[in-house]
Amino acid sequence: MSKSSLDAIRTQVMWNRLIAVVEEQAQSLLRTAFGTITREAGDLSAGVYNVEGHMIAQAMTGTPGHVNTMATAVRHFFDHYPPAKMKPGDVYITNDPWLGTGHLFDYVVLTPVFLKSKLVAFFASTCHVIDVGGVGMTANANSSFEEGTLVPHLPIRKQGKLNEELISVILANSRYPVEVRGDLLSLISSNDTGARRLVDMMTEFKLSSLEPLARHILTTSEKAARAAIRALPNGAWSYDMPLDGYESPLLVKCKLVIDNGKITLDYRGTSPASLYGINSPRTYSLAYSVFALKAVIAPYVPNNIGSLSVFDMVTEPGSCVDPIRPSPVTARHVLGQQLADCVFGCLAQTLPGQVQAESAGAIWIMSLSSAHGRVPAEDVKGATAFGVISIGLGGIGGRPGQDGLSTMAFPSGVGSIPVEITEGQCPLWFKEKQFLKGSGGEGEYRGGLGQRIEVQNREAAPFVISAATFDRIRHAAQGRDGGAPGQKGAAYRKSGEHLKDKGIHIIAKGDALVVELPGGGGFGNPQKRSAALRAADEKAELN
Amino acid sequence: MATPFKLAADIGGTFTDIVLEQGNRRWSGKILTTTHAPEVAVLEGATNLIAEAGISPGDVSVFIHGTTLATNALIERKGAATAFITTQGFRDVIEQGYEKRFDHYDLNINRAAPLVPRHLRLTVQERLAVNGDTLIPLDESALPALAEKITAEGVTAVAIGFLHAYAHGSHERRVRELLRPLLPRGITICISSEVAPEIREYERFSTTVANAYVRPLMAGYLKRLQDGLAAMGLNAPLYLMMSGGGLTTIETASRFPIRLVESGPAGGAILAARMAQQLKLPEVLSFDMGGTTAKICLLSNYEPERAHRFEIARAYKDMKGSGIPVRIPVIEMVEIGAGGGSIARVDRLGRITVGPDSAGSTPGPVCYGRGGTEPAVTDANVVLGKIDPAFFAGGKIALQTDMAKTALQKNIGDRLGLKDFWSAAGVAEIVEENMANAARVHAIERGKDIGACTMIAFGGGAPLHATRLAEKTGIRRIIVPVGAGVGSAIGFLQAPISFEITKSSIQSLDAFDADGVNALLKQMERDATAEVLPALGQSKRVTTIIADCRYVGQGHEIRVVIPVRTLSNKDGATLKAAFERAYAAVYGLTIPGQAAEAITWSVTVSGPSPAISRPSKARPVKRAKPLRHLNLFDARLGKQVRSPVYWRFDLSVGFKIKGPAIVAEHETSTIIGSAFTASIDHFGNILLERVS
Numbered sequence A: 001m002s003k004s005s006l007d008a009i010r011t012q013v014m015w016n017r018l019i020a021v022v023e024e025q026a027q028s029l030l031r032t033a034f035g036t037i038t039r040e041a042g043d044l045s046a047g048v049y050n051v052e053g054h055m056i057a058q059a060m061t062g063t064p065g066h067v068n069t070m071a072t073a074v075r076h077f078f079d080h081y082p083p084a085k086m087k088p089g090d091v092y093i094t095n096d097p098w099l100g101t102g103h104l105f106d107y108v109v110l111t112p113v114f115l116k117s118k119l120v121a122f123f124a125s126t127c128h129v130i131d132v133g134g135v136g137m138t139a140n141a142n143s144s145f146e147e148g149t150l151v152p153h154l155p156i157r158k159q160g161k162l163n164e165e166l167i168s169v170i171l172a173n174s175r176y177p178v179e180v181r182g183d184l185l186s187l188i189s190s191n192d193t194g195a196r197r198l199v200d201m202m203t204e205f206k207l208s209s210l211e212p213l214a215r216h217i218l219t220t221s222e223k224a225a226r227a228a229i230r231a232l233p234n235g236a237w238s239y240d241m242p243l244d245g246y247e248s249p250l251l252v253k254c255k256l257v258i259d260n261g262k263i264t265l266d267y268r269g270t271s272p273a274s275l276y277g278i279n280s281p282r283t284y285s286l287a288y289s290v291f292a293l294k295a296v297i298a299p300y301v302p303n304n305i306g307s308l309s310v311f312d313m314v315t316e317p318g319s320c321v322d323p324i325r326p327s328p329v330t331a332r333h334v335l336g337q338q339l340a341d342c343v344f345g346c347l348a349q350t351l352p353g354q355v356q357a358e359s360a361g362a363i364w365i366m367s368l369s370s371a372h373g374r375v376p377a378e379d380v381k382g383a384t385a386f387g388v389i390s391i392g393l394g395g396i397g398g399r400p401g402q403d404g405l406s407t408m409a410f411p412s413g414v415g416s417i418p419v420e421i422t423e424g425q426c427p428l429w430f431k432e433k434q435f436l437k438g439s440g441g442e443g444e445y446r447g448g449l450g451q452r453i454e455v456q457n458r459e460a461a462p463f464v465i466s467a468a469t470f471d472r473i474r475h476a477a478q479g480r481d482g483g484a485p486g487q488k489g490a491a492y493r494k495s496g497e498h499l500k501d502k503g504i505h506i507i508a509k510g511d512a513l514v515v516e517l518p519g520g521g522g523f524g525n526p527q528k529r530s531a532a533l534r535a536a537d538e539k540a541e542l543n
Numbered sequence B: 001m002a003t004p005f006k007l008a009a010d011i012g013g014t015f016t017d018i019v020l021e022q023g024n025r026r027w028s029g030k031i032l033t034t035t036h037a038p039e040v041a042v043l044e045g046a047t048n049l050i051a052e053a054g055i056s057p058g059d060v061s062v063f064i065h066g067t068t069l070a071t072n073a074l075i076e077r078k079g080a081a082t083a084f085i086t087t088q089g090f091r092d093v094i095e096q097g098y099e100k101r102f103d104h105y106d107l108n109i110n111r112a113a114p115l116v117p118r119h120l121r122l123t124v125q126e127r128l129a130v131n132g133d134t135l136i137p138l139d140e141s142a143l144p145a146l147a148e149k150i151t152a153e154g155v156t157a158v159a160i161g162f163l164h165a166y167a168h169g170s171h172e173r174r175v176r177e178l179l180r181p182l183l184p185r186g187i188t189i190c191i192s193s194e195v196a197p198e199i200r201e202y203e204r205f206s207t208t209v210a211n212a213y214v215r216p217l218m219a220g221y222l223k224r225l226q227d228g229l230a231a232m233g234l235n236a237p238l239y240l241m242m243s244g245g246g247l248t249t250i251e252t253a254s255r256f257p258i259r260l261v262e263s264g265p266a267g268g269a270i271l272a273a274r275m276a277q278q279l280k281l282p283e284v285l286s287f288d289m290g291g292t293t294a295k296i297c298l299l300s301n302y303e304p305e306r307a308h309r310f311e312i313a314r315a316y317k318d319m320k321g322s323g324i325p326v327r328i329p330v331i332e333m334v335e336i337g338a339g340g341g342s343i344a345r346v347d348r349l350g351r352i353t354v355g356p357d358s359a360g361s362t363p364g365p366v367c368y369g370r371g372g373t374e375p376a377v378t379d380a381n382v383v384l385g386k387i388d389p390a391f392f393a394g395g396k397i398a399l400q401t402d403m404a405k406t407a408l409q410k411n412i413g414d415r416l417g418l419k420d421f422w423s424a425a426g427v428a429e430i431v432e433e434n435m436a437n438a439a440r441v442h443a444i445e446r447g448k449d450i451g452a453c454t455m456i457a458f459g460g461g462a463p464l465h466a467t468r469l470a471e472k473t474g475i476r477r478i479i480v481p482v483g484a485g486v487g488s489a490i491g492f493l494q495a496p497i498s499f500e501i502t503k504s505s506i507q508s509l510d511a512f513d514a515d516g517v518n519a520l521l522k523q524m525e526r527d528a529t530a531e532v533l534p535a536l537g538q539s540k541r542v543t544t545i546i547a548d549c550r551y552v553g554q555g556h557e558i559r560v561v562i563p564v565r566t567l568s569n570k571d572g573a574t575l576k577a578a579f580e581r582a583y584a585a586v587y588g589l590t591i592p593g594q595a596a597e598a599i600t601w602s603v604t605v606s607g608p609s610p611a612i613s614r615p616s617k618a619r620p621v622k623r624a625k626p627l628r629h630l631n632l633f634d635a636r637l638g639k640q641v642r643s644p645v646y647w648r649f650d651l652s653v654g655f656k657i658k659g660p661a662i663v664a665e666h667e668t669s670t671i672i673g674s675a676f677t678a679s680i681d682h683f684g685n686i687l688l689e690r691v692s
Helices: A002-032 A036-041 A064-078 A164-172 A177-204 A211-230 A282-297 A339-350 A419-425 A531-539 B038-053 B069-075 B140-152 B170-182 B201-231 B250-255 B263-279 B377-383 B401-416 B422-445 B462-473 B484-492 B514-536 B571-587
Strands: A044-049 A055-058 A091-094 A106-115 A118-128 A154-158 A235-243 A250-259 A262-266 A311-314 A364-370 A387-392 A428-435 A451-457 A463-466 A490-493 A504-507 A512-516 B005-011 B015-022 B025-032 B060-067 B082-087 B121-124 B134-136 B157-161 B188-191 B238-241 B247-249 B283-289 B294-300 B310-312 B324-326 B334-336 B342-346 B352-358 B454-458 B477-480 B498-508 B542-551 B558-562 B596-606 B628-634 B639-647 B656-658 B661-664 B669-672 B676-680 B686-690
Touching: A002 A044, A002 A055, A002 A118, A002 A177, A002 A211, A002 B422, A044 A064, A044 A177, A055 A064, A055 A211, A064 A091, A064 A106, A064 A118, A064 A282, A091 A177, A106 A177, A118 A177, A154 A164, A154 A177, A164 A177, A177 B422, A211 A282, A235 A339, A250 A339, A262 A282, A282 A311, A282 A339, A364 A451, A364 A512, A387 A419, A387 A451, A419 A428, B005 B038, B005 B263, B005 B484, B015 B038, B015 B484, B025 B038, B025 B484, B038 B060, B038 B201, B060 B201, B060 B263, B060 B484, B069 B201, B069 B310, B082 B140, B082 B201, B121 B140, B140 B170, B157 B170, B157 B201, B170 B188, B188 B201, B201 B238, B201 B250, B201 B324, B238 B250, B238 B263, B247 B250, B247 B498, B247 B514, B263 B283, B263 B294, B263 B454, B263 B484, B283 B422, B283 B462, B294 B422, B334 B422, B342 B377, B342 B401, B342 B422, B352 B422, B377 B401, B377 B422, B401 B422, B422 B462, B422 B628, B454 B462, B454 B484, B462 B477, B462 B669, B462 B686, B498 B514, B514 B542, B514 B596, B542 B571, B558 B571, B571 B596, B628 B661, B656 B661, B669 B676, B669 B686
Parallel strands: A262 A311, B005 B060, B060 B238, B082 B121, B082 B157, B157 B188, B283 B454, B454 B477, B639 B661
Antiparallel strands: A044 A055, A044 A118, A091 A106, A091 A154, A106 A118, A235 A250, A250 A262, A364 A387, A364 A463, A428 A451, A451 A512, A463 A504, A490 A512, B005 B015, B015 B025, B238 B247, B283 B294, B294 B334, B310 B324, B342 B352, B477 B686, B498 B596, B542 B558, B542 B596, B628 B639, B656 B676, B661 B669, B676 B686
16 A cells, blocks of 8 residues: 555655656747747747657746647657667757647757667757748748748757758858757757756656656546547537638638547548648648547546547648648748637637637737838938837737636737837837727627737838738637627728738838737627626726 | 944844844744834843843944844735836736746636726826937826826825936936925835846836835835834944844835845844854855745855845745745845744645745644644654654753644545654655755855855754755755854844946946946946945945856846956957856856846945854863654655654754754754764854765
8 A cells, every 4th residue: 555655745846856857848948039029928848758759848938839739740850860769969850840849940859868878858949040041931932932041850869969961051041140049959868857857856766767647647647638529529510710811812611520539620621721831731730639629528638648638629631721842931920820719619619618619819929120122222322221020919809707818819829029129139110019999809708908009110211021920800709609709800000001911011101010819709698798898998998 | 442333223024033142142032923013022031031132222233123024014915005106008017027928837816906996097298319418308287187096096105117227227217206205205216226226127117116015005104113122222323133143223224125035034144144254164155944934045155146036925826936936135045945844744646745825823724723624844854753842942942742643644644544753754754855955056056066164054943854855865964053043043143234226238248338337337336335325434344346247149047247347348358258257157068259238236334243162172071971862764765763862952063963953952953964974163053974
């Protein structure tokens, strides 16, 4: 009895320890990364895998898009580099959108861990690097070849020695080679941190293999996830969600099937891939779909291959949620992140009254730059050359029992960048950044508010905005259970003209850019909204 | 000259600790905090100790005070009705925050409600650019209407925060100047360029608003305390402990009360620093565990690490990001929800979890017998024999071991199939693992080797868990100081008078503008000196300068020590080299060819610290009798071992105890794990050393 009690407690202690180890790995990456999105907004992930490449623990720090894609990315390395042939000090890398995390900007780095010259685990991490060549962070390319440089699965360190040949190719194809090198080294060193700590842990607990612990974690998690699913009714529910798209609107068709502890999402019938880079590779589509399912059904179950394995997804190759090479995918989050609302649309029928309304969806990445090279040279004579990124966030849908959150990323975990920081990096100034009155959909619990952001150049020169990620301009976030839709998004020149498409737009000298982020949909019948909540909104001048 | 009597009081959430010291002599007491009027407990405690020592209030030469009053006001939202005046177009900065979910997987999270509701967030037309250019002139004509609104709403505190005011405060100052005569007398006005002149609008505004919010309350309390002390005849100078580890006058404290928030834990870190110096321990980890949280702080070369970012009043499951960020000088430490009152549960996956919520003092852990039903860490410690029910809190609370046992069995054991003491063992092991993980991550983030540290353990809970924490982190030596239970208040008595000023000014290290930096630092030094002069008089002053530097493009800054002298343009290279050394120490690499910049500058002017006491010359004693023996669960061995219990004050220099054993005292017990031996050093501290 006492022996097994002690073992049970030790197993749990080791599980906690493993989570602390991957958190250390993630923190180390967060603190040394160069990309604004990575460091201010935490666009990264870190995890530990067993010898078969199954994710057993992941850091809380990071975004669902990265975390869940990495869960499957690791095993792809093995097709080229079987674990049996790996050596201590080896590190492998790729940014293949289809086999990594969905676009070229994310490098996935894999490090095998050896204990007494025996392979015991893997660490993997990923982060969004600042530039990979090609057309840059826009949706304007028509094929992945135009989007930048693809690095197939390759060793970046061999037995402790950096593969400088590979690194030089990567750097030669980036506009910011120094920063990219820094990010690659940060990824490698964060995995090393994790590996060192794991070896310490295995030594302390006198483990020669991680497998019994991994098995315990995976079976416990899978069992818990299955139990949560079994508590749901069996059946099939469908939801269709129209999106703005790029050259034409897209329709995402989703069918949720629950059958005795097993869940399948079926996206067949969804629109074919766009000609532009808003397509979401299957791995990324799966990541956000599973995120949404888990957040409603079993948020308390840790993310690992055990709990993720209970979810299945069917897609049609060539569709916008499963594009095939060489479809462009740089702004894959435009589609991928909206899938959460699509899944909620099905789940709201499975669990009436328990699922929040639709949200602003994909984050708006405001890629702002000087107009050099896009206008005649005399128009930018003496003007400062710059390129910065600002993040625009809209409202989350109203929730059962409480209003939706205003100006908050969902389902992405990316936050905003302080205005004072952005203004320190470029000659732009923000004339406004505040809640957009009345933009949340009405409901018993109203949708979160979007915001209005206005940007102008301090210099007498034009500037450029890439509207690649501005969605929900034509299709509002829908309400739930009688709630009203949120206000649609908008992007226009202050002088009046709306930006017509997701392309690149020049804001003329003296004019300003205005973006209005979409509001969240309302939850429940607006007539039922309490007098107290109405009065509070009134007093705060929010409606 | 007679050795002076020094008095210290630390108001905590549950207890107010009072210490009276004269040289090596010390009197101490714990009384319940009087939440409605905190000065009552302070005055009562002071009166008691003064009587106990047989002196009169007039004999006290200095009184040092720390309080969580400001923190509590922020947590409980009991501050002043506050208005916030900001740049037009930016009304919602303090509500929007980072616009980032602090938990990705929880759909029910909520932000902390802003301290100033939207209808009291007022805007003015004005705008200065990052370089100080006027983009929109200040609309002075709008101020009378604002003043009317503020007056009509019954506001008693006003905060002002404009964009880029960390470097360009002219508009803020002008608004304050024009507004003052338009407002009723006695209304507090705080401006961001004075309270926290640091870049990043949300954090600066948040700090300024929090300062205004607690200021009327704190000023009122400090005044009442001063009057009360005067009435009892205690006219000694009164100094306040700040979160950065320095002391300040009541006048400065009343202007920047937000700097008092973490004074208790800061006192603990100062105690650890002074002990490190006394015992010549260059690398120290201080471990302070109370009823609600555990605090872990790293010290190098007798100095704790410092920072100027802190989060108060986390509103959602104690999660990082759910509270109010403030930019103030603080002692860098990690604080986790692991205290004696932290509640233990089993989650849906059958895992034991501990905290972050605490049973507090009411109802308290189950064993208090005051209606608590959920088992807490203290309950586990009682069941495991680590706490003697008869001695807890000086015998003031009789603990109910059986009730603790039943609750643990019901909430933990029955669900996991654990019998006897095993649920208690599981709870203790998990809370110790949580603390060890927090300590390890904290050390790694700072590039420190935790195993090379000596642990200094104090606060009621730390000595109970210290040896197990040491085993888990590879620490080989632990010190449990005399008076461990009132460690923070003792630390207050050892802090210097000091003031730190922090200001953002982005300066390239590659094209270094020495004149600009010299002018900035000189002004900051003058301002900091002005704050300490009233307390220091002619005493010697020391200036230290730190710059937060980073590679251009990175988001996290590293603290770099700046030489205190007039800098030349060539010093850019000196600073960059110092930055790269610090960077490599933390991250193990540098980025060759990458430009670096300083973002924020901190200037601290300090007076001398009190002298370090000398070791006693007491003769070694080899024998002492245990009070009794009991079955103690030893986590390393994974079983119960019959162990002796000694009374701390029966032990003297030179006596050695082999673990497992317990050394009990009034306010805590020291558990000596099987891998450790204990002895008493020449200062009366318990020294625990790893055997193998």
